[in-house]
Amino acid sequence: QQQVKQSPQSLIVQKGGISIINCAYENTAFDYFPWYQQFPGKGPALLIAIRPDVSEKKEGRFTISFNKSAKQFSLHIMDSQPGDSATYFCAASKETSGSRLTFGEGTQLTVNP
Amino acid sequence: NAGVTQTPKFRVLKTGQSMTLLCAQDMNHEYMYWYRQDPGMGLRLIHYSVGEGTTAKGEVPDGYNVSRLKKQNFLLGLESAAPSQTSVYFCASSSWTGANTIYFGEGSWLTVV
Numbered sequence: 001q002q003q004v005k006q007s008p009q010s011l012i013v014q015k016g017g018i019s020i021i022n023c024a025y026e027n028t029a030f031d032y033f034p035w036y037q038q039f040p041g042k043g044p045a046l047l048i049a050i051r052p053d054v055s056e057k058k059e060g061r062f063t064i065s066f067n068k069s070a071k072q073f074s075l076h077i078m079d080s081q082p083g084d085s086a087t088y089f090c091a092a093s094k095e096t097s098g099s100r101l102t103f104g105e106g107t108q109l110t111v112n113p
Numbered sequence: 114n115a116g117v118t119q120t121p122k123f124r125v126l127k128t129g130q131s132m133t134l135l136c137a138q139d140m141n142h143e144y145m146y147w148y149r150q151d152p153g154m155g156l157r158l159i160h161y162s163v164g165e166g167t168t169a170k171g172e173v174p175d176g177y178n179v180s181r182l183k184k185q186n187f188l189l190g191l192e193s194a195a196p197s198q199t200s201v202y203f204c205a206s207s208s209w210t211g212a213n214t215i216y217f218g219e220g221s222w223l224t225v226v
Binding site: 004006009032034041042043044045046049089095099100101102103104105106 | 117144146148153154155156157158161171172203205207211213214215217218219220
């Protein structure tokens, strides 16, 4: 059973556009929600993360929006650049569980020049 | 700055053969993890360890064994490889302070024929 569902599976945007990736989770005990960025041939790297006590977190062009009641969170990439082309994973964990992450299925983002 | 190092990076096995993947971290992290990544399924936790000499099952442990004899090393073993174990394997480590300290290795590509 997939406890974290991610959509879309793939996304193509034009340079300068906004990329939006959505995730939904089932386990209300999750208390940490990171997004990872993965380039081909590399391991995932932490991009930005949020905890459920806030509804939004922004770091540069990257923003997480969090809706606790709907059990959903999303990643917004403003002014998308070709260098942002990568696979993005949402994840969730319970900090008391030894930091074990449950991942979404991943989104392949392509930003066209 | 090595971080998390995985060996080997690529391996082709015949069905029924055995092998061991080695993960080494130089950050003095307490926790270590093995994930597998398959298309459309994100990363799934195989086994993890919360300290030297400890191991525990993750989401998809069948067909794998692990050992953590030294704090810096976490070994993943396949006793009798099956084609279903063709995947990309990622090791990760984190400190006890939380999932925001997780670092991933660059992956090991395993093909079972």
